[in-house]
Amino acid sequence: MQITKKNGQLHVPDNPLIPFIEGDGIGKEITPFVQQIVDAAVEKSYGGKRKISWKEVLAGEKAFNKVGTWLPNETLEAFRNSLVGIKGPLTTPVGEGIRSLNVALRQELDLYVCLRPVRWFKGVATPLLHPEKVRVTIFRENTEDIYAGIEWAAGTPEVNKVLTFLKEEMGVAKIRFPETTSIGVKPVSVEGTERLVRAAILYALEHKLPSVTLVHKGNIMKFTEGGFKKWGYALAEREFPDQTFTEHRFNSIKAEKGLDAAVEAYNQALETGKVFIKDVIADAFLQSTLLKPEEYAVVATLNLNGDYISDQLAAMVGGIGIAPGANINYNSGHAIFEATHGTAPDIVGKEKANPCSMLLSAVMMLEYMGWNDAGRLITNSLEKLFEGGYATPDLARFMENGKSLSTTQFCEKVIENL
Ligand code: NAI
Numbered sequence: 001m002q003i004t005k006k007n008g009q010l011h012v013p014d015n016p017l018i019p020f021i022e023g024d025g026i027g028k029e030i031t032p033f034v035q036q037i038v039d040a041a042v043e044k045s046y047g048g049k050r051k052i053s054w055k056e057v058l059a060g061e062k063a064f065n066k067v068g069t070w071l072p073n074e075t076l077e078a079f080r081n082s083l084v085g086i087k088g089p090l091t092t093p094v095g096e097g098i099r100s101l102n103v104a105l106r107q108e109l110d111l112y113v114c115l116r117p118v119r120w121f122k123g124v125a126t127p128l129l130h131p132e133k134v135r136v137t138i139f140r141e142n143t144e145d146i147y148a149g150i151e152w153a154a155g156t157p158e159v160n161k162v163l164t165f166l167k168e169e170m171g172v173a174k175i176r177f178p179e180t181t182s183i184g185v186k187p188v189s190v191e192g193t194e195r196l197v198r199a200a201i202l203y204a205l206e207h208k209l210p211s212v213t214l215v216h217k218g219n220i221m222k223f224t225e226g227g228f229k230k231w232g233y234a235l236a237e238r239e240f241p242d243q244t245f246t247e248h249r250f251n252s253i254k255a256e257k258g259l260d261a262a263v264e265a266y267n268q269a270l271e272t273g274k275v276f277i278k279d280v281i282a283d284a285f286l287q288s289t290l291l292k293p294e295e296y297a298v299v300a301t302l303n304l305n306g307d308y309i310s311d312q313l314a315a316m317v318g319g320i321g322i323a324p325g326a327n328i329n330y331n332s333g334h335a336i337f338e339a340t341h342g343t344a345p346d347i348v349g350k351e352k353a354n355p356c357s358m359l360l361s362a363v364m365m366l367e368y369m370g371w372n373d374a375g376r377l378i379t380n381s382l383e384k385l386f387e388g389g390y391a392t393p394d395l396a397r398f399m400e401n402g403k404s405l406s407t408t409q410f411c412e413k414v415i416e417n418l
Contacts, residue, residue, distance in 0.1 A: 001053075003083045003369070005333030010083075012369045014050045019078040023088015024061040025343025026353035031088045033411035034358045037378060038366070040415050045373040055082075059101055060090035071101050076108050079336060086337045086365055088358060089344070102338075103149075106142055109334040111327035112192070113199050114140040116310045116340075117364065120317035123386035125398035131317045133294040137209075138313065139200040140306025142327060144192045145224075147303040151184035159183055188224040188302065190231050197232040199330045200300035201240055204275045209297040212236075212244075214279040215305055228302055229279050236277045245269030247278040286312060321394050324360035326368070335368055337361040351406035354392040356382065359414070381417040385410070 001013035022031045035054055042050055057075040064070050070093050079085045090101045105111070116138040120131035128134070152159035162183050166172040175181055200212050214233070218226030233248040245266065254262035270276065280288065282305045289296060289312070301309060314323040321341060328335040339358035347353060359378065366375035385391065389401035392410050396402035405413065 002081060003333070005083060010333050010369070012371070014046075015053055016084070016369065017053045017055055017082050018365075019055045019057045019075075019082050019085040021057055021059045021075070021085075021087035021090070022062060023339065023343065023358075024091040025089060025345050025348050027060075027088030027090070027339070027343060029348070029351075029353045029407055030339070030355040030358050033355050033407065034086075034362050037355075037359060037411060037414050037418075038362050038374070041366075041374040041377040041418055042371065044418055045371070045377060050371065050374075057085075059087070064093070071104055076105070079105065079109060079334065083333045084335050084337075084365060084369065086358070086362060087339070089339050089342050091343050105336060106327050109327075109329060109336070110143065110332070111329050111334060111336060112141065112143045112195055113326075113328045113330065114138075114142040114306060114310075115326045115328055115364070116140065116306075116314070116323065118310075118313040118317060118319070118323065120319070121383060121386040123389060123399055124318040124322075124391075124395060125400075126316065126318035128290075128293075128316055130293075134289075134313065134317050136289075136293070136296045136313055137203065137207075137298050138306060138310050139196055139203070139298065139300045140310060141192060141196045141301065141303050143303075144187050144189060145303035146184050146186040147307075148185065148187050150187070152182060154180050154182040186221070186224050188227055190227070193228045193231040194235045195331065197235050197300050198239065199328075200298050201236060201244060201275060201277070202330070204298045205240075205243055208273075209275070210270075211276040211278060211296070212298045212300055213285070213296055214277070215282050215285045215299055215301040215309065216279060217282050217305070218279075219281055225302060232279070232300065233277065240275075243274055244277050245274045247276070282309075285309070289313060289316065318395075318398070321354055322356035322360060324357055324364055326361060326364050328368075335365070337365040337368075351408060352393050353407045354394050355407060355411055356392075377418045378414070381414050384417050385413055 001015055003016045004011045022028055057078045058066060059071050059075050063072055092100050118134060118136045120126060120134055152162055163178050204212050214229050216225040216229045218229045233246050236244045236246050250262050250266055253265050311320060314320040323340050325340045326335055326337045338361055341357055363375040363378050389399050389403045390405055390413055391399060392407060393404045396404040
């Protein structure tokens with residue numbers, strides 16, 4: 001049966017149909033194990049009452065070899081109809097005019113949130129003294145910003161047209177080397193910002209998290225990133241007046257009634273369990289996460305900042321290779337959970353592939369479906385294994401007492417420890 005979304009509610013039947021893309025390269029090695037582990041955890045949690053019906057859909061090299069196209073329409077249709085799906089890594093086809101498959105899926109389904117939870121697993125090697133303090137969920141805007149793909153190459157007639165327009169009609173005189181300049185456009189909208197920030201606040205409320213931080217470079221890019229900050233605060237104050245307290249509001253009270261009154265209002269808000277909405281400039285944020293990571297719970301940010309931030313935070317907990325991710329449209333309910341690494345052609349067939357990025361993405365999927373118990377079983381099992389030093393070679397070689405296991409051995413141990 002299909003998962004559906006009606007009146008803002010996701011309805012998950014006991015036997016949901018979930019399309020999956022096996023993935024290229026190591027995808028073939030990890031995806032079947034991820035499914036086995038998920039099935040075992042679901043069986044153990046719900047005693048046969050719930051079970052996922054997996055439906056394979058094609059994409060990437062496997063699709064190209066079987067049906068002659070990289071992303072068949074049936075695959076898009078399956079994700080469109082089933083709402084929730086999961087994918088392994090895909091080879092990016094090389095050649096002019098072929099879109100990245102990941103980008104195509106995101107655009108087709110308007111998956112506007114790139115969700116990246118970051119946490120440390122005890123036992124995993126990390127450069128931080130206190131990695132346990134890092135527990136951050138990143139909401140990265142996924143459809144706008146300088147990543148929208150609107151750009152023209154230096155020296156082309158197109159860029160010359162844009163340059164002429166900027167110079168002659170917009171009075172722009174600041175382009176330093178116009179003869180050799182490429183130009184990119186950075187669209188950031190009210191709607192795009194609002195739906196992202198709304199999703200981040202709802203997530204913080206649902207998970208009882210203390211804060212949402214808007215990360216931006218509005219000090220320099222006043223209308224785009226500055227707009228993101230302004231519209232984010234305005235949305236919190238308009239749509240969640242009783243559930244949030246904003247730094248923006250703190251500053252207005254301070255200006256009107258003094259610091260003591262502002263601090264009192266802040267303390268009162270915290271006592272009543274309101275989510276604190278604050279903002280920080282992106283470069284200061286990157287420093288601050290190293291020094292005081294415990295100050296951040298949910299982060300809402302623009303596309304490019306989000307790209308850097310996701311990798312820095314994952315690296316801080318030694319988890320860049322196992323970081324999970326999802327691309328979600330919280331309005332329609334569409335969500336694709338995915339391994340964040342590539343196809344790892346250098347280790348294909350060597351039993352060295354780490355399944356954890358995709359497995360933890362599957363845990364996110366179970367949580368999204370409300371099947372938290374099954375998700376927790378998998379996470380607990382991983383916690384036990386990492387703490388005991390058991391991991392695939394990519395992690396084990398950096399761990400104290402690391403015990404290197406093959407992909408198969410590791411996955412069998414995950415199931416044993418559920
Ligand atoms: P990659 O992530 O595939 O590999 C980078 C390094 O990390 C390699 O040394 C690899 O062995 C290692 N690695 C990656 N995943 C691993 C895992 N699960 N376990 C153990 N080691 C792992 O990135 P690369 O080499 O730049 O890209 C290879 C292909 O993957 C390209 O076609 C690229 O376009 C595609 N790609 C696809 C992505 C996706 O579908 N989401 C994301 C990134 C790359």
